[in-house]
Amino acid sequence: MDEALLRSLTPGVLAILVRRGADFAAAEDAVQDALVEAVRVWPAEPPRDPKGWLVTVAWRRFLDAVRADAARRRREDLVDEEPAAGAVPAADDTLQLYFLCAHPSLTPSSAVALTLRAVGGLTTREIARAYLVPEATMAQRISRAKRAVSGVRLDRPGDVATVLRVLYLVFNEGYSGDLDLAAEAVRLTRQLAARVDHPEAAGLLALMLLHHARRPARTAPDGGLVPLAEQDRGRWDTGMIAEGVAILQGALVRDRLGEYQAQAAVAALHADAPSAEETDWPQIVEWYDELVRLTGSPVVRLNRAVAVGEADGPRAGLAALAELDAALPRRTAAEAYLHERAGDRETAARLYAEAAHQAPNLAEREHLTRSAARLNAPRPR
Incomplete structure (x- = not known):
């Protein structure tokens, strides 16, 4: 079978x-x-x-x-x-199914679960394992989502932007349990991009491919996170990078820039650099400026501040960071990194420890804790 x-x-x-x-x-x-x-x-x-x-x-x-x-x-x-x-x-009925599963009446988590079930063809057990929740819990979530869309007719154009957001959520779940959600998101986005004439669908596919290409180098043998600057670039999937860049270029020439294309452009500049030191940070800052214009997102502004710190020096990055809300997720970690770049080890160590307590997952917490310990350790004479 x-x-x-x-x-x-x-x-x-x-x-x-x-x-x-x-x-x-x-x-x-x-x-x-x-x-x-x-x-x-x-x-x-x-x-x-x-x-x-x-x-x-x-x-x-x-x-x-x-x-x-x-x-x-x-x-x-x-x-x-x-x-x-x-x-x-x-x-093409499958395209309409994408729109139904991303219906505005659904919460993001329900839309993701229903998309994996109906469009991805995954079983409830597989989805539950991926999210590390009991199968009964996931079954209830999917049942509620199905009831919510049962009366919706497929007789109106769907919102591609909503579908793309749902697929991006699937991708950002990454890998957990027995199912590789990042790979599943790439598969579904590839399917969608082949069905719709929309540059942002191509932009999202390019973004996923460029990020997914770096995955083999993202974790150490002990499971710890490896920051981008320290990754072994020889382990990056060059074929996937080339495909992502080609798809991005095809989208950009249509001159209908969107946030996924801009994010993919940043990822492409990272992928193109032979080493962290040779990264074109000034151009990355320019792309973040475009993203700020497109989205106004505080998270984008945070990433831009770090890029400014790389392009114009850590003090410039800290000045940009000072304009952001202190409660913004990962802001403390970014501030710690920039203080370390500026040579202020004591402040950086304190902030790394503080950021570890705020970390959203165990892998980040352990990475930040190790960073604090590294700076607190006596320096060799």
Whole structure:
């Protein structure tokens, strides 16, 4: 049984049922029934048209469920007027499913879970393991999301920007448990970029590829974080970097700059530098200026301050940092780094220790604690 084939076909089959009038929850149940039947039947009787087979079986299961529910007789009258179940349209229903899963009525966490389930074809157990939560908890989250979108019709243009934000959230979850969410986000974004003519979809794909290319060098053998400046650049995936740069260049020439393209441009400048010392920091600052203009994000301003510290010296970076809210996440860590660059080891050590207490995860906490300990250690004479 080709599980990869089943996973790739699932979103399209689900979207067809929803477009024909099935509510999302009922359609998803019917598709799952069809997948179970495929696992049972296909090894002995492989279909010539796998997608058409799944659509036919899933649609029949949906109709059976409708007919068994007296309260849904009005819907039964509607669905009986639909085209033959075996006719698989050429329209790109999967794209509409992206929009449905990123519906504004959903919380970001629910939108991410539903996207992984409906578009990614992942099981509830796989998603729960990735988020390190009990399967029952994730099942409840997905069920609530399905109920929220069950009455939404796929008859209006979707918001690409919302879909991109959801995929970016998936990517930023990175890797945990048994599922590589970063790789899954790359796969889904590649799928979306092939379906929509939107430079920001290409920009997000380029950004993901450029960040993902550095992943092998991001952790030490003991699992500790390795800062960008200290990474072994020979371990970066040059093929993935080249693909990301090419995709970014294709998006930028369309002269419709967005935040993902600008972020990807920063990542490309890091990837292009043979060493940390040879990084084109002045140009990175210029791209952060564009990002500030596009987003006004305090996090972007924080990253810009660090880049200014690299381009114009740590004192200039600290001056830029002083304009930001002291409660901004990771601001203390950035201030510690800039003080260390300025040679103020005592202040840097104190701030690293303070930042460690504020760290959002164990890996960052341990890295910041080690940085404080390194500066507090007696210097060799």
